[in-house]
Amino acid sequence: MGAQKKKDAARVPEGLSRQRLQAIVIADSFNTRFRPLTLERPKVLLPLVNIPMIDYTLAWLESAGIDEIFVFCCAHSLQLIDHLKKSQWCSLVRTIVSHKSTSVGDALRYIYEQQHTETSQIQGDFVLVSGDTVSNMPLAELIREHRERKKRDEKAIMTMVIKKQCSRLRLGSDQLFVAVDPVTKQLLYYNEGGEVCLDKSLVLDTSVLVCNDVKDCYIDICSPEVLSLFEDNFDYQHLRRHFVKGLLVDDIMGYKIFTHEVHSSCYAARIDNLRSYDTVSKDIIQRWTYPYVPDISFSGNHPLKLGRRGMYRASDAVQSRSADIGASTVIGYGTRIGNGGKIFNSVIGNGCSIGSNVVIQGSYIWNNVTIEDGCEIRNAVVCDGVKIRAGAVLQPGVVLSFNVVVGRDFVVPAYSKVSLLQQAIKDDSDEELEYAYSSRGTADLLSGVNNLQMESKASELGPDGAGYIWEVFDSSHDEEWWKHSIVPIPMEKLADITQVTDDGDIEDESVVPPRGELKSDNDSISTDANDPNDDDYGYFQREVRETFLRAVEEDNNVDHVTPLINSLRFSYNMASADCAGAIFYSMMRLAVDSPHNSTSELYRNATSIINKSKGLLGFYVKQIDEQIEVIMKFEEMCEETAELVPLFAQIVHFLYDKDVVQEDAILRWGEEKAGADESDKVYLNQCEAFIQWLKEASEEEEDEEDS
Amino acid sequence: MPDVQSMVAEFVNKLRKRKIEGSQATAKCTVELLRSVISHQRVPHANQAAALIDAVKAVGQQLVAANPVELAVGNVVRRVLHIIREEDLSLTTAAMAGLDLLDASDDDDIDNCKGIGYPAMSAAVVAAAARSTLRPPSLQTLLEGTPESATVPYTSSSGADSESKTADKSSLTRKLKHDVIEGVNQLIQEISGCHEQIAEQAIEHIHQNEVILTLGSSRTVLEFLCAAKEKKRSFRVFVAEGAPRYQGHLLAKELVARGLQTTVITDSAVFAMISRVNMVIIGAHAVMANGGVIGPVGVNMAALAAKKHAVPFVVLAGSHKLCPLYPHNPEVLLNELRSPSELLDFGEFSDCLDFGAGSGSLQVVNPTFDYVPPNLVSLFITDTGGHNPSYMYRLIADYYSADDLVM
Numbered sequence A: 001m002g003a004q005k006k007k008d009a010a011r012v013p014e015g016l017s018r019q020r021l022q023a024i025v026i027a028d029s030f031n032t033r034f035r036p037l038t039l040e041r042p043k044v045l046l047p048l049v050n051i052p053m054i055d056y057t058l059a060w061l062e063s064a065g066i067d068e069i070f071v072f073c074c075a076h077s078l079q080l081i082d083h084l085k086k087s088q089w090c091s092l093v094r095t096i097v098s099h100k101s102t103s104v105g106d107a108l109r110y111i112y113e114q115q116h117t118e119t120s121q122i123q124g125d126f127v128l129v130s131g132d133t134v135s136n137m138p139l140a141e142l143i144r145e146h147r148e149r150k151k152r153d154e155k156a157i158m159t160m161v162i163k164k165q166c167s168r169l170r171l172g173s174d175q176l177f178v179a180v181d182p183v184t185k186q187l188l189y190y191n192e193g194g195e196v197c198l199d200k201s202l203v204l205d206t207s208v209l210v211c212n213d214v215k216d217c218y219i220d221i222c223s224p225e226v227l228s229l230f231e232d233n234f235d236y237q238h239l240r241r242h243f244v245k246g247l248l249v250d251d252i253m254g255y256k257i258f259t260h261e262v263h264s265s266c267y268a269a270r271i272d273n274l275r276s277y278d279t280v281s282k283d284i285i286q287r288w289t290y291p292y293v294p295d296i297s298f299s300g301n302h303p304l305k306l307g308r309r310g311m312y313r314a315s316d317a318v319q320s321r322s323a324d325i326g327a328s329t330v331i332g333y334g335t336r337i338g339n340g341g342k343i344f345n346s347v348i349g350n351g352c353s354i355g356s357n358v359v360i361q362g363s364y365i366w367n368n369v370t371i372e373d374g375c376e377i378r379n380a381v382v383c384d385g386v387k388i389r390a391g392a393v394l395q396p397g398v399v400l401s402f403n404v405v406v407g408r409d410f411v412v413p414a415y416s417k418v419s420l421l422q423q424a425i426k427d428d429s430d431e432e433l434e435y436a437y438s439s440r441g442t443a444d445l446l447s448g449v450n451n452l453q454m455e456s457k458a459s460e461l462g463p464d465g466a467g468y469i470w471e472v473f474d475s476s477h478d479e480e481w482w483k484h485s486i487v488p489i490p491m492e493k494l495a496d497i498t499q500v501t502d503d504g505d506i507e508d509e510s511v512v513p514p515r516g517e518l519k520s521d522n523d524s525i526s527t528d529a530n531d532p533n534d535d536d537y538g539y540f541q542r543e544v545r546e547t548f549l550r551a552v553e554e555d556n557n558v559d560h561v562t563p564l565i566n567s568l569r570f571s572y573n574m575a576s577a578d579c580a581g582a583i584f585y586s587m588m589r590l591a592v593d594s595p596h597n598s599t600s601e602l603y604r605n606a607t608s609i610i611n612k613s614k615g616l617l618g619f620y621v622k623q624i625d626e627q628i629e630v631i632m633k634f635e636e637m638c639e640e641t642a643e644l645v646p647l648f649a650q651i652v653h654f655l656y657d658k659d660v661v662q663e664d665a666i667l668r669w670g671e672e673k674a675g676a677d678e679s680d681k682v683y684l685n686q687c688e689a690f691i692q693w694l695k696e697a698s699e700e701e702e703d704e705e706d707s
Numbered sequence B: 001m002p003d004v005q006s007m008v009a010e011f012v013n014k015l016r017k018r019k020i021e022g023s024q025a026t027a028k029c030t031v032e033l034l035r036s037v038i039s040h041q042r043v044p045h046a047n048q049a050a051a052l053i054d055a056v057k058a059v060g061q062q063l064v065a066a067n068p069v070e071l072a073v074g075n076v077v078r079r080v081l082h083i084i085r086e087e088d089l090s091l092t093t094a095a096m097a098g099l100d101l102l103d104a105s106d107d108d109d110i111d112n113c114k115g116i117g118y119p120a121m122s123a124a125v126v127a128a129a130a131r132s133t134l135r136p137p138s139l140q141t142l143l144e145g146t147p148e149s150a151t152v153p154y155t156s157s158s159g160a161d162s163e164s165k166t167a168d169k170s171s172l173t174r175k176l177k178h179d180v181i182e183g184v185n186q187l188i189q190e191i192s193g194c195h196e197q198i199a200e201q202a203i204e205h206i207h208q209n210e211v212i213l214t215l216g217s218s219r220t221v222l223e224f225l226c227a228a229k230e231k232k233r234s235f236r237v238f239v240a241e242g243a244p245r246y247q248g249h250l251l252a253k254e255l256v257a258r259g260l261q262t263t264v265i266t267d268s269a270v271f272a273m274i275s276r277v278n279m280v281i282i283g284a285h286a287v288m289a290n291g292g293v294i295g296p297v298g299v300n301m302a303a304l305a306a307k308k309h310a311v312p313f314v315v316l317a318g319s320h321k322l323c324p325l326y327p328h329n330p331e332v333l334l335n336e337l338r339s340p341s342e343l344l345d346f347g348e349f350s351d352c353l354d355f356g357a358g359s360g361s362l363q364v365v366n367p368t369f370d371y372v373p374p375n376l377v378s379l380f381i382t383d384t385g386g387h388n389p390s391y392m393y394r395l396i397a398d399y400y401s402a403d404d405l406v407m
Helices: A002-015 A053-063 A077-086 A104-114 A140-152 A200-204 A225-232 A239-250 A274-285 A430-454 A475-479 A491-511 A522-554 A558-572 A576-593 A599-620 A624-640 A642-657 A663-674 A679-706 B002-016 B023-040 B048-066 B071-101 B108-114 B118-134 B139-144 B146-163 B169-192 B194-200 B219-230 B247-257 B267-276 B299-308 B389-399
Strands: A022-026 A068-073 A093-097 A126-130 A133-135 A156-164 A176-180 A187-192 A209-211 A214-222 A256-261 A268-270 A342-344 A359-361 A376-378 A417-419 A468-470 B211-215 B236-240 B261-265 B279-283 B293-296 B313-316 B369-372 B379-382 B385-387
Touching (some): A022 A053, A053 A077, A068 A077, A068 A104, A104 A225, A104 A239, A133 A214, A133 A274, A140 A214, A140 A256, A156 A225, A187 A239, A214 A268, A522 A558, A558 A576, A576 A642, B002 B023, B002 B048, B048 B169, B071 B169, B071 B389, B211 B219, B211 B247, B219 B247, B219 B313, B247 B261, B261 B267, B279 B293, B379 B389, B385 B389
Parallel strands (some): A022 A068, A359 A376, B211 B236, B279 B313
Antiparallel strands (some): A126 A214, A176 A187, B379 B385
C-alpha cells in the first residue's frame, strides 16, 4: 500500500500535463424495471434503435477523450464480455466482474478492493456513469473544471451533471429538487421523489438557488475519495439516495459535492425504464444525439440510409410497394415487409419478416421477429426471435420477451409482460433473483423452453402460442405503471398529473419559484414548514390511532398510554394540539367503526368512549387552542363521515359536560366560524342554540359576579 | 504495416465521428495517409502499379464509407489513383523507349533538348498513343501540341533510363513507388497551396468600391478577400451569418481584424440586400461534375437572389473539391442532417417532442448543405484559374481516370 502510494506520488508530477482519463461504467441497473427482458439479456445490451445501449455510452466516452474505461458487469457478465470483445473498443475497455453485487455501492466497493490486486486501477479523477447513458456532451471542460476546483478545495470530491428540463414525465423519472449555491455551484440539497423537506436555513438564505426544473443526468466526475467513502460506509447502496444524501446531511469530513449545468444544446439522458426507452429512441431518431444516430456508423454498426421524413432504412430492406411506412421509422437489415402494411413511429430490427396487412405503431420490434399476416401491434416491445401468428393483436403496453410465440388470433391484453420463463413466486429479495436466473445457465433455460413447447397446448397465449403472462405484483410499480410503460401517458392520467403539478406549481410559486431566488418573508417559511408536515401528520395520526386502539383493547389506563403518545409526538415533532386532534379522531373513529344500528346508538357508543378515555384526552387539552383544535377536528371528521353530522351539537355538548372542552373554547370557535362561508356554517348553525345558551350562562355568571 | 493499419483505423474513426471538419483539412489528412500507405506497401515484381492501386483502393473504400458526405476524401483517393496510373504509364513507355534507346546515344539530354531524335520521338508517340487509349486527351494537351506532352513523360523517366539500361524490374519498381510518392507530395503541396493560388486571382475579380456578399464561413473566401485588400482595393463585404451554425459571425470577425469593411446580415435579408451587391462570392463544399455546387445551407437561396438581380455568382473551390460524380448519382449522399439542437433549445422544447404519437409532435430538420444547380453559377475560380460551369467536366477529366469513378 505504501509502495503504491509512493508510485502514485511519483507519477503525479509527470502526469500533470496530461493525466489519463478513466471512466467507470456500471453495466447493471440493479433494478427490475426491465423484467422479464433482463432475465435473458443484460439491460445494457438491449438494442436501442438497433444498437446495444452500451455502445452509445462507450462511443460517447471514447470521443470525449476517455483513455480507459472500466466496465463493471454483474448479471449476464459472459454475454457482456463477449460483446465487448467483439466491439471496436476492446483495447479501451477493461471488464470487472462481480456476481455478488446488488447495488452501485457494492460495485464501487468491489472496484476499490480490486484496486490493490490488479494492475489496472483508478489513478485519479474518474467519470462515473451507468451503461445506459446516451449523451453527446463534451467532457473535457467538465473534467478540467472539476480538477481546478479540486486543486483549490481538497474537499470537492464530486461534480454532478444536471440539465435543465421542463417535464419530468418525459423520462418517467421522479420529481427532483435541488438547492445549489449559484456562485460556487455547490450542491446543498438533493431530493428525488418523495416529499421535499428543506432546511430552514436554506430557505432563509436568499442567495440559494432552489429549482425543480432540472434533471439529474447521472453523470458524475468523482475523485478517488469517493471510492474510499463507499468502502468506509458499507451501508451505502444507492449512489443518490445514500451517498449524496449522506454527504449532504451527515456532513462526512466536510466533503462537498458540486454541480455542473450542461448547456442545453447537449443531450444527456439515462434509460431507466420503458418510458425513457421510448423517449430516448425517439430523440435518437430525431437526431438530438448527433453524431450517435443510425445513419452514422459510430460503433462499427452498418449505417442506415436516412430518407425523407426521418425514415431510416437499411439498403437491403425489402418493402412491398403497397406498404405504407410513415415518418420517424427505422427499418433494419434483411427485413421484409409485406403488402398493405402500415408502420408508423416504430423501430424494426434486422432480419425481421413482416406479413401482409400488418399494423405497427409506436412499437419496438427487435431482431429476427416474425410477424404473420394481419397482426396489429401498438406501443409494444417485441424482443428477438418472437413469432406472432396471423391475426394476433398486441394491445398497448405489451412487452414480449425473447422467443415468445403468440398464437393465432390471440389478443394479448394491454400492459402485460410475456416471457418464456415463468414468473418467480413472489420473492422479497428481488435483486438476487436475477442472478439466480443468470447463474442457472442457458442449458436450464433451453430445457425450460422445450418443456414449454411440449406443453404448448396449454399455453397462456392461445393454442399454438408459447409463453407465460406475468402478473404485475409489485404494488409500488402498480400505482405508477403508466408512468414507466412504453405507451404514451393516457390522456386522463396526463390531465390528472398536470393538474396535480399545476396545483403544486401554484403552491410552489408562492413559496419556491421554479427557478429563482427565494424570498424569505414569513409566509413562505410557515407554509413551507407546514407543507411537509401535512403528510407527516397523516402518519402521526395513523400511529396514534393504532396506539389508542391497542390501549382500548388491552384496557390500559391513561398512565400507560400517555408516554407512548408522547414519544410519538416527539418523534414526529407535533404540538400537543395535534395530539389532542389525533386522539379525538381515534376515539370518534372507534365509535363509528364499532357496530351500531341507529344514530342514537352511535351517540351512545361515542359517549361511552369519551367517558372512558377523557382522562387521556384531558391530558392534551389543557389550553383553549387545543380544545378548539378538537372541535375543528370533529368538524373535519363530520365532513368525512356523514353519520356523525346530526350528532355534532350533541357531542360537543357532551364534551362540554365532561369538561373536555371549556365554554371559552366553544365561544371562540363560534366567533371564528361566524365569518366563514355558508357551507362551513352547517355545524355552527347546529350549535347555535347551544352557543346561545352558553353565552347567556356566561352573562348570567358575569352578572352574578358583578352584583 | 500494422502501423499503417492503425493509422487508417484511427482516421476512419475520426471521419465516422465527424471529428475532422472542413474539406481542406480532410483532403490533406487523406492524402498524407495515402502517402504512408503507398510507402509501406510491398510491391511485387510483376504488375506493381496494380498492387499499389489495389492497396490505395482498399483504404479509399474504407475512408469513403466512413463519411460519404465528405466528398473531398473520395476526390483525393481518386487523384492518388490517377497519379499511380499516370506514373505507371510513363514508366512503361519510358521502358519501351529505353529498350529502343539501347543502341542509341547515351546522352539523353541532347536528345531531349533537340526533341527530334528518332527514338525519343517514338517514345513520345507511344506515350501519347497509350494515353489517348486510356482516356480522352486533355484540352491542354490538344492546345499545346504533342511535343510538350511527349517531353514530360520523357524527362520524368530520363533518370530511369540512365540508371537501368537493362530495365531491371526491381529498380523499376522502386522507381515507380518513388515517382508516385513524388506525385503525391506535389498533390499535398497543391492542396495546401490552393488558397494562395486562388487568392492570387482576386485582383482580377474584385474592383474598387464594389460590394461583395458572402455566406457562411470559408477559409478560401477569407484569403481571397484579404488578397484583394492587400492590393489596395477598397470594397465592402456583406456577410450573411449562415444559420444555424452562424459561422458567418466568425468570418466577419476575421475580416474586421484584417481591416475590411464588413456588415453582418441575416440569411433572410439576402434578397433585400442583393440589389446593392456587385458580386456574390462563396466557398463550395464540393463541385460536382455537372458544375453544380454543394455548399453551406442557404447558398441556393443566395444564388437564386443573385440570378434574379443578375449579380455574378462566383464559387471558389480548390481542385480537391472537384468531384467526378454527378449529383443524381445514388452513390452521392448530398446532405447530412445534423443535430436539431443547433436550432432549438432541447430543454425548452422537450415538451413539444413529448407524449409520442397521440398529439402532433415537433420535428426539426437541420440539413448541412445546399445544392446549387450549374445554371445559377456564373464562374468557378479554382487554383488553375476561372472556369465556366459547363467546363467543369473537362477539368475533372484532367484530374481523374475514368476507371476510378466507381471505386
